[in-house]
Amino acid sequence: MKNNKIFMEYNKSDIINFLLLMLIAFVLIPVTVKSGYWYSSILIPWLCLALASIGQQIVMGYAGQLALGAAGFMAAGAFACYNLILRVPDIPFFVALVLSGLIAAAFGILFGLPSLRVRGIYLMVATLASQFFIVWMIDKFGWFKNYDSSGIITAQDIVIMGKSFTSPMEMYLVIVFVVTILTLLAVNMARGSTGRNWMAVRDMDIAAESMGISLLRTKLQAFAISAFYCGVAGALFAFTYLKSLEPVAFDIKLSFKILFMVILGGLGTINGAFIGAAFILLFPVLLNSVGNNVFHGAIDATIISSIEQVVFGVLIIVFMIYEPLGMAKLWENLKFKVKNK
Amino acid sequence: MAQERNFPIGSPILEVKNISLSFGGVKAITNASFSILEHEIKAIIGPNGAGKSSMLNCINGIYQPQEGNIIFKNKLLPKINPNLIAKMGISRTFQNLALFKRMSVLDNILVGRRLHSNSNFLQVAFQTPKARNQEKENRQKCEEIIEFLEIADIKMTPVGKLPYGLQKKVELGRALATEAEVLLLDEPMAGMNVEEKREMCRFILKVNDEIGTTMVLIEHDMGVVMDISDNVVVLDYGKTLADGPPSEIRANQDVIDAYLGVAHD
Numbered sequence: 351m352k353n354n355k356i357f358m359e360y361n362k363s364d365i366i367n368f369l370l371l372m373l374i375a376f377v378l379i380p381v382t383v384k385s386g387y388w389y390s391s392i393l394i395p396w397l398c399l400a401l402a403s404i405g406q407q408i409v410m411g412y413a414g415q416l417a418l419g420a421a422g423f424m425a426a427g428a429f430a431c432y433n434l435i436l437r438v439p440d441i442p443f444f445v446a447l448v449l450s451g452l453i454a455a456a457f458g459i460l461f462g463l464p465s466l467r468v469r470g471i472y473l474m475v476a477t478l479a480s481q482f483f484i485v486w487m488i489d490k491f492g493w494f495k496n497y498d499s500s501g502i503i504t505a506q507d508i509v510i511m512g513k514s515f516t517s518p519m520e521m522y523l524v525i526v527f528v529v530t531i532l533t534l535l536a537v538n539m540a541r542g543s544t545g546r547n548w549m550a551v552r553d554m555d556i557a558a559e560s561m562g563i564s565l566l567r568t569k570l571q572a573f574a575i576s577a578f579y580c581g582v583a584g585a586l587f588a589f590t591y592l593k594s595l596e597p598v599a600f601d602i603k604l605s606f607k608i609l610f611m612v613i614l615g616g617l618g619t620i621n622g623a624f625i626g627a628a629f630i631l632l633f634p635v636l637l638n639s640v641g642n643n644v645f646h647g648a649i650d651a652t653i654i655s656s657i658e659q660v661v662f663g664v665l666i667i668v669f670m671i672y673e674p675l676g677m678a679k680l681w682e683n684l685k686f687k688v689k690n691k
Numbered sequence: 692m693a694q695e696r697n698f699p700i701g702s703p704i705l706e707v708k709n710i711s712l713s714f715g716g717v718k719a720i721t722n723a724s725f726s727i728l729e730h731e732i733k734a735i736i737g738p739n740g741a742g743k744s745s746m747l748n749c750i751n752g753i754y755q756p757q758e759g760n761i762i763f764k765n766k767l768l769p770k771i772n773p774n775l776i777a778k779m780g781i782s783r784t785f786q787n788l789a790l791f792k793r794m795s796v797l798d799n800i801l802v803g804r805r806l807h808s809n810s811n812f813l814q815v816a817f818q819t820p821k822a823r824n825q826e827k828e829n830r831q832k833c834e835e836i837i838e839f840l841e842i843a844d845i846k847m848t849p850v851g852k853l854p855y856g857l858q859k860k861v862e863l864g865r866a867l868a869t870e871a872e873v874l875l876l877d878e879p880m881a882g883m884n885v886e887e888k889r890e891m892c893r894f895i896l897k898v899n900d901e902i903g904t905t906m907v908l909i910e911h912d913m914g915v916v917m918d919i920s921d922n923v924v925v926l927d928y929g930k931t932l933a934d935g936p937p938s939e940i941r942a943n944q945d946v947i948d949a950y951l952g953v954a955h956d
Binding site: 535536538539542543544546547549550552553554556557558559560561562563564565571575618 | 751753773774777778782783785789790791792793794798801802803804805806808810812815816817818822825826829865869
């Protein structure tokens, strides 16, 4: 067994994998995939939700704080972005995006405060407040929705350096760009001292404190960064996938979805966020097309969506018991086996 | 015994003054006082429930004694603040292993370097030269410790998967990585066989000799205690029963009655 996995310095295979992924994301996909369906129904939501999952991963998988309310932070990010573009003249899109993330991060710190007192399932209940409070606030105060009475606001076009990005492929490129950068930053943090502090707090908080880690700072930092990722993801989700802004889109179901992505993908891994998001998003699509193409619509759509729920439920239980590190771990094991054949 | 030490024993670095600690009605420590000299190896011994671990927890800031003070380098230690106390230069290991189970051996020891890396999360995220250099230095230091403890072959293994003896070693490594002036070792050799104990003693003595770290250890193996410690403090029912060099402790009638018993030889 070789121990070539030195975390800090990226080794050769890391860099080759990264360049390969970039080639696929920025060249191969834009060149080969022409159908708007693939972009707007699969790739765009996948990347947005994967980004939110990274956020959930940071607070839950790395810092070990059971938080449930990612969608609340996404809503904060989405409406912050809408209002920034609406009210600040000539604000560059990326600046608005980062500011939205920061606004969400402020909420993250606020709703992370209970983590200093309670833990586990109780913390989960306490963090639900973010979910309900943020969505309620946006609904209650008309200012956030620019006093639009219809309840659904159309998102502005994404304009970068005078060019508007409106076609699915253009939007995809914007998202891939943002997700790439934020993923790299997350990987750097996770592999570096920041991530070690989070994991130390997760695994044994008393020992972490005795090593000079401030629990208060580390926990709130994780909440803030997590909310930042969710906020940016929420803004992208609203501007490119939903193309509208409505608080209802960010309900508790979305929070649960993101939670499941993290659990199935694998707690405490960044690639688990992508794998989990892909699975949760694509599985229903697969099920539907099987229903349509194999059984030619003989199975009722409601039954198919019930099957979906059943499968998710079973999988979560199975993963919790047999492979808490999720699909990312299965993938690692598979790679290991292939390499050592 | 008479050989010259690199770091001769100096003046008191840590003074425990009239500490009392109780949990509700249960008195764990009653008016205990002793001091720890710079560069010495001090053993705390006593029967079960004598308040040895509680004492370490008080020094390290996990518990707050109701009465008394602890003075470290002429400064009063802050109350219940392990993280500040760590920053002042006191590190420790735990009786029941408090490792980061899902992290690798190397990562565990790297956490011990926490106070030697002050780059913030943005510097880490963007891998600024400062963050890179600190990480590099810390990794180098940890590799040295891993080499020293002879655990290079398991450095990438998650500690949760390691046998007990090795976990104890990793915990010592993590404490060493802090480069604290005072190390509190709570039963570093519990559950080890003779061979492992001998190895552990060697590490403790070597660190004390080469870096001059002041060691405070709780240990039940009297052979080990009398062998490696410069001074021994005996606790019984939360009180200091005796305090002095091993030869004195061995001859102390109170200690023999309370703890040591009579040797059969």
